[in-house]
Amino acid sequence: MTSDLLHQIxxxxxxxxxxxxxxxxxxxxxxxxxxxxxxxxxxxxxxxxHPPTGVxxxxxxxxxxxxxxxxxxxxxxxxxxxxxxPIHFWVKAPTYHFLGFIPVSHRLxxxxxxxxxxxxxxxxxxxxxxxxxxxxxxxxxxxxLIGILITTVIGLTVxxxxxxxxxxxxxxxxxxxxxxxxIPGLYLxxxxxxxxxxxxxxxxxxxxxxxxxxxxxxxxxxARVIRGLTLSLRNRPFIYAAEALGQGPVTILWKHLFPNLxxxxxxxxxxxIPGYILGEAxxxxxxxxxxxxxxxxxxxxxxxxxxxVFMLNFWxxxxxxxxxxxxxxxxxxxxxxVRDIVDPKLxxxx
Amino acid sequence: MNAPATPLLQVENLKVHFPITAGLLQRRIGxxxxxxxxxxxxxxxxxxxxxxxxxxxxxxxGRALIRLVNPTGGTIRYNGKxxxxxxxxxxxxxxxxxxxxxxxxxxxxxxxxxxxxIISEALEIHFPALGLEQRRARVAELLGKxxxxxxHMDRYPHEFSGGQRQRIGIARALAVEPEFIVCDEPVSALxxxxxxxxxxxxQDLQEELGLTYLFIAHDLAVVEHIxxxxxxxxxxxxxxxxxxxxxxxxxxxPYTKRLLDAVPKI
Ligand SMILES: Nc1ncnc2c1ncn2[C@@H]1O[C@H](COP(=O)(O)OP(=O)(O)OP(=O)(O)O)[C@@H](O)[C@H]1O
Ligand SMILES: [Mg+2]
Numbered sequence: 001m002t003s004d005l006l007h008q009i010x011x012x013x014x015x016x017x018x019x020x021x022x023x024x025x026x027x028x029x030x031x032x033x034x035x036x037x038x039x040x041x042x043x044x045x046x047x048x049x050h051p052p053t054g055v056x057x058x059x060x061x062x063x064x065x066x067x068x069x070x071x072x073x074x075x076x077x078x079x080x081x082x083x084x085x086p087i088h089f090w091v092k093a094p095t096y097h098f099l100g101f102i103p104v105s106h107r108l109x110x111x112x113x114x115x116x117x118x119x120x121x122x123x124x125x126x127x128x129x130x131x132x133x134x135x136x137x138x139x140x141x142x143x144x145l146i147g148i149l150i151t152t153v154i155g156l157t158v159x160x161x162x163x164x165x166x167x168x169x170x171x172x173x174x175x176x177x178x179x180x181x182x183i184p185g186l187y188l189x190x191x192x193x194x195x196x197x198x199x200x201x202x203x204x205x206x207x208x209x210x211x212x213x214x215x216x217x218x219x220x221x222x223a224r225v226i227r228g229l230t231l232s233l234r235n236r237p238f239i240y241a242a243e244a245l246g247q248g249p250v251t252i253l254w255k256h257l258f259p260n261l262x263x264x265x266x267x268x269x270x271x272x273i274p275g276y277i278l279g280e281a282x283x284x285x286x287x288x289x290x291x292x293x294x295x296x297x298x299x300x301x302x303x304x305x306x307x308x309v310f311m312l313n314f315w316x317x318x319x320x321x322x323x324x325x326x327x328x329x330x331x332x333x334x335x336x337x338v339r340d341i342v343d344p345k346l347x348x349x350x
Numbered sequence: 351m352n353a354p355a356t357p358l359l360q361v362e363n364l365k366v367h368f369p370i371t372a373g374l375l376q377r378r379i380g381x382x383x384x385x386x387x388x389x390x391x392x393x394x395x396x397x398x399x400x401x402x403x404x405x406x407x408x409x410x411x412g413r414a415l416i417r418l419v420n421p422t423g424g425t426i427r428y429n430g431k432x433x434x435x436x437x438x439x440x441x442x443x444x445x446x447x448x449x450x451x452x453x454x455x456x457x458x459x460x461x462x463x464x465x466x467x468i469i470s471e472a473l474e475i476h477f478p479a480l481g482l483e484q485r486r487a488r489v490a491e492l493l494g495k496x497x498x499x500x501x502h503m504d505r506y507p508h509e510f511s512g513g514q515r516q517r518i519g520i521a522r523a524l525a526v527e528p529e530f531i532v533c534d535e536p537v538s539a540l541x542x543x544x545x546x547x548x549x550x551x552x553q554d555l556q557e558e559l560g561l562t563y564l565f566i567a568h569d570l571a572v573v574e575h576i577x578x579x580x581x582x583x584x585x586x587x588x589x590x591x592x593x594x595x596x597x598x599x600x601x602x603x604p605y606t607k608r609l610l611d612a613v614p615k616i
Contacts, residue, residue: 237458241522244416245472246445255471259462 005266008341015337018330025327029137033096036131037110037117040295044116044126049075049314052121055087062087064117074312085115121316123303129316132295133323139296140324143211143280144273144331150215151272152265155222160253162223163230174227177220189213189279193288206291214279222268229264233257263342270335274328281324297324356430358530358562359392359415364424366410384410386586387424392530392579397556397563399577399594401570401609407586408566409453412532415564416448417441428530446476449523453535455515459507465493465518466503472525492521496551513544520551530562537572549576570609574598582606 009015028035046069054065063084067077091110098104111117119130158177162170180188192213200209233239234257242252277297283289284298292299297320304317366385369378384407392398400408413419415426417438426434433444452458459468469489473480480488490500496517507515516536523531533552537545553576555561567573573580574594582590582603590603601607 237452237454238460240413240418241450241452241458241519242460242471243418244445244448244450245522245526246442246475247471255463256460260460262462 005263005338005341009334009337012337012341014333015341018334018337022327022330022334025137025330026141028134029141032131032134032138033098033104034106034108036128036134037107037119038128038131039094039096040127040132040135041293042127042131044122047116047118047122047126048124049312049317050116050118050122050126051077051314052316053116053118054079055119056084058084058086064111064115066115075314085111085117087111087117120319121314123300123317124306129300129319132300133297133319136295136297136300136320137323139207139290139294140277140280140298141327143207143214144276146211147214147218147276148269148273150211151218151222152269154215154219155226156258156261156265158219159223159226159228160230160257163227164234164249164253164257166231170227174224177224180217180220181224185217186282188217189283190286190288192216193283206289207294210280210283210289211276213283214276218272218275222272225264225268226261229261230257233260267335267339267342270331270338273331277324277327277331297321355394357391358394358429359564360425360427360430361391361411361415362389362425362427364388364411364414364426365422366407366414366419367422368419383586385414388583388586388588389424390581390588390591392562392564394529394562395556395560396578397565397576399573399580400564400566400583401568401573401580402583403568403609406583408568408583409534411583412450412534412564412566416450416532417444418450446526447528448530448532449526449528450532450534451516451519451523451536453538455512455519455539458519459515461507464504464506465489465510468507468518469493469503469522469525472522476526488525489521492524493518495524495555496521511544512540513548516540516548517551520548520555524555524559528561530564533563533565535566535568538568545572552576569612570597582609 009019050067053067056063056065063086065079066083066085068080070076070078087109088111089109090106092105093107093110095103095105109117116122116126116128118128120133121129123129123132158173162173193209196209196213200206239252239256242256247255280289280296281298281301284296285302287302290296290299300320301318301324304314308314309317364385365383365387367381367383370380370382371377372379386407388407388411390398400411402408410419414421417433417436421434424434425432428444428447433441436444459465463471466486466489469492470485473485473488477485477488486503489503493500493502498514498517498521502510502514507518510518520536536552537548540548549572552563552565556563563576565573565576570580574597577594580590580592580594580597581588582597582605584605590597590601590606592602597606598610601610
C-alpha cells in the first residue's frame, strides 16, 4: 500500500517534483550544522545588512567577491574589483555535537576569516541569513510533522472510539470538539500561550509548547472526520463479520477500521502540515513563538519588521517568507496529488 | 438421536427494539420494533427459510441470533441452553458455533487484507494453537472446499468477482467449524447464473458438514428450493410458518399470497 502510493506519486510530474524538493528541504534541515557556513548567532558587526556575496569561478576554483562598505548610513556595499577569497570545502569549524552526540568539527564549505560568505546576505548584526534559514528550517519543518503525529493519534483515538461505540461518549466528545472549533483559532492560540507560558519557561521548551498548542487546536477537526468515517465503516459487513468471529473492539479498530482510514489520513496530514508551519510563523511573528537563541522562519521574519528593510530593498531578509511560501505550496500540491491518487472521485475538475 | 431430541435453536417471543434517541445525553424518545414477538424452532441439520420484504426485520433476527444486536426480550435457546442475555465473554463459545454469511459480497471482506488474513483471523481467534504454516494449510483447504484455489489466498478482495467473494465469505464462516450458519440473503446481490452455484455450494456443504441454516431471502423462489421449512415475515412479525410445499401450494396469509404473486411463474 505505502510503496504503491509512493510509486504513483513519483509517476506524476507535480507529485514527484514536490516530493523530491520537500525531501531535499528535510535533508538540508537535518544536516544544517554541516551545510551552514556559520552558527546561528555568529555576528559580524562590521558587515551588517551585507548583500549576498557574488560567487565566481576564479583560477580554477570557486571564490567569493570581497566587498567594501561605501556608505554606512544606508549600508551600501560595493564589490572590490579583482579581490576574491577562495571557497574551501570541508573546513575546520568549532566542534558541534550532531544529533547531540556525534562530534563534528568540520563544515561542508566556508571562506577564511575575516572574509565572510553570505550566500543570502546578512542581517542587522551581520549574521548569515543562509545559515539561519537552514537552522530555522529545523523548527519550521518539524513542527508540522510532530503536530500532525500528535493530532492524528488523538483524533484517531477520540474519533475512532466515538464513532465505534457511539452513545454518551460520542456526544460528549463531539461537543468537546465543537467547543474548540467554536473559538477563533488565533485568540485560542494566544490565550493558551499566555495560560501555559509559566510551565514552559525555558526557551528550548517553547518549541514543545507551540506544538502542544497547535495540536490542541488541530485534533478537533481530525477527530470529527475520523468519527464520521468510522460511523460509515462501522456498519460495513466486514466489521460485523469480525464481531461475529469474536474479535475484540480494540483489534477491530486497529485491524479493520484504521487501515481503511489510512489514505484519508495521508491526505489530510499533507494538507494540514502547512497550517502548523503558518501557525508557528504567526506565533513567532507576534513575538510569542520561538525565542532567541533558537531560530525559525517566523522568528526571522519578525526580526525584519523594519521600514529600513523595505526602503533600502534588503530583499534577502525576506527569504524566510519565501521559504514558508514555497514549503506551504509544496505540501498543498503534494496533498492534492495524493488525494487524486487515493480517491479519484474527489479529483478537482479543471 | 434419541427422541425427543432438543432442537438446535429455539426462539421464543424474541423482540428487538431499536431506541430512537435525541439530545446530548441520548434521551430515548421512541423505538423501532424491528422484531416483535417472534417464535420459531430450527432442527439440527435442516434449513429454515426466512422471507419477507425489505425492512420486515429479517436481518435483525439473524443478527440477534449471532449477537450483533442485543435482543430486547424473549429467549433464544441454543442446544437447549438459554443464550439470550449472555455477556460477551460468556457468549464467546457460541461465536465458534454460530456464523453468518452476508448479503453484500463487496463490503463483507476488508479491502485492505489478503484473503489469507481474512480467513486466518477466524483461526487465530478460535484455534490459537495453530502456527503460521498450519493456518496456511487450513486456509488452502477451506478455499478448496468452497471451490477456490489455494493460490488465491495471497490476493486482495478486489481481485475477485462477486460470486468468488461470496465463496470467500463462506470459507471465513466455515473456518471456525460452526454448526449453525445464518445466511443473510447470500445470493441476492449475485447474477442469476451465479446464484444457483452458491445455493448448490451451500447445499453440498450442508450435506458434507451436517450444517444447520437460517436462510434469509426476500423472494420465495430461492427459499423454496433450499428450505425444509419456511417462515414468512412482515413488519417484525412472523405471519406464516409452514413447510416449503405447503406455503407454495396453499398459502394462508394474504401477505404470503402477495409474495407468491411476485414470484415469476414458469
Ligand atoms: N441499528 C438499527 N437502528 C435502528 N433501526 C434499525 C437498525 N437496524 C435495523 N433497523 C430498522 O429495523 C427494521 C428492520 O430492518 P432489517 O434490516 O432487519 O430488515 P430486512 O428485512 O433485513 O430488510 P432487507 O430485505 O432490506 O435486508 C427497519 O425498519 C430498519 O430501519
Ligand atoms: Mg436484510
